Amino acid sequence: MGLRRLGLNVLERVLYPVTPVLVTAKHDGRVGGMLAAWWMQSSFHPPTLSVAIAPERYTYKLIERSRVFAFNLLDFKFVNKMPYLGDVSERFLPDKIENAGFNIVEGEVLGAPIVAESSAAVELKLSKIVNAGDHDIFIGEAMAVYAIDDFRNGMWGLETYRPLMYLGRTRRPGPVYRVYLTPTGWKREKIEFARGELREYAEKRVNLIEKITEIVRKSASIGEAVEKAKSILREQGLEEDDAPYLVDDVVRRLKQGQCQG
Numbered sequence: 357m358g359l360r361r362l363g364l365n366v367l368e369r370v371l372y373p374v375t376p377v378l379v380t381a382k383h384d385g386r387v388g389g390m391l392a393a394w395w396m397q398s399s400f401h402p403p404t405l406s407v408a409i410a411p412e413r414y415t416y417k418l419i420e421r422s423r424v425f426a427f428n429l430l431d432f433k434f435v436n437k438m439p440y441l442g443d444v445s446e447r448f449l450p451d452k453i454e455n456a457g458f459n460i461v462e463g464e465v466l467g468a469p470i471v472a473e474s475s476a477a478v479e480l481k482l483s484k485i486v487n488a489g490d491h492d493i494f495i496g497e498a499m500a501v502y503a504i505d506d507f508r509n510g511m512w513g514l515e516t517y518r519p520l521m522y523l524g525r526t527r528r529p530g531p532v533y534r535v536y537l538t539p540t541g542w543k544r545e546k547i548e549f550a551r552g553e554l555r556e557y558a559e560k561r562v563n564l565i566e567k568i569t570e571i572v573r574k575s576a577s578i579g580e581a582v583e584k585a586k587s588i589l590r591e592q593g594l595e596e597d598d599a600p601y602l603v604d605d606v607v608r609r610l611k612q613g614q615c616q617g
């Protein structure tokens with residue numbers, strides 16, 4: 357095994373590079389924002405995005421109070437502006453985003469503050485705050501998404517947009533540097549979904565979900581659906597204790613009006 361066991365203190369770094377978003381919010385006329393690397397897409401239906409924010413961040417309060425926020429993707433050409441967004445707090449440097457040279461516009465749907473110079477932005481309505489330890493996870497429902505023309509036919513062209521990524525920071529003693537990067541000389545490969553010998557497995561998966569969906573539709577209770585799902589799993593030589601998970605997944609999607617993910 358080529359893997360070396362490391363201390364958990366480097367966990368965060370091992371998981372980088374990540375494309376950080378600038379999370380923006382506004383309350384009582386005050387617009388603020390912060391870089392956040394700890395974010396993710398968290399549901400298709402409803403479409404949600406989540407981000408972990410420490411309570412110390414001024415942005416935390418702005419979002420908690422206004423219940424509206426935005427994600428902004430910034431191009432690598434703004435790399436020199438990152439210290440305004442990720443190193444200093446709005447609490448101490450009012451209007452830090454404008455001070456960094458950016459312009460704020462209002463989103464069309466929620467009026468969320470959006471950085472006009474961003475390559476993409478999403479307006480979010482706060483649905484839940486979940487404690488995760490020293491950070492809380494803000495889950496927001498996406499209400500509108502915007503992108504520059506480099507994004508077309510459902511995919512980034514990466515001709516004019518150069519994603520900005522974050523690799524981590526050096527530690528004291530000595531000056532602290534944050535390392536940002538953008539991949540140059542992008543190499544693209546089109547890889548067919550579940551190609552070749554994998555097709556069979558992908559089909560089995562789709563068929564199983566279809567069967568379970570049918571079972572759920574026809575069952576009078578979750579318990580009944582789980583029992584029926586167990587027998588299908590047994591027939592297919594699969595583990596029957598997967599049944600509650602699969603039924604739960606189907607039930608959630610049916611609730612959202614989705615038959616097949």
Ligand SMILES: Cc1cc2nc3c(=O)[nH]c(=O)nc-3n(C[C@H](O)[C@H](O)[C@H](O)COP(=O)(O)O)c2cc1C
Nearest residue numbers: 390391392393394409410413414415442444445446
């Ligand atoms: C690249 C980068 C990623 C960051 N990711 C997060 C994050 O995911 N969550 C968080 O709470 N802070 C994160 N931070 C720290 C905040 O951006 C930073 O503390 C900021 O100054 C907070 O500003 P505010 O007090 O105006 O909200 C990150 C900083 C950088 C530079």
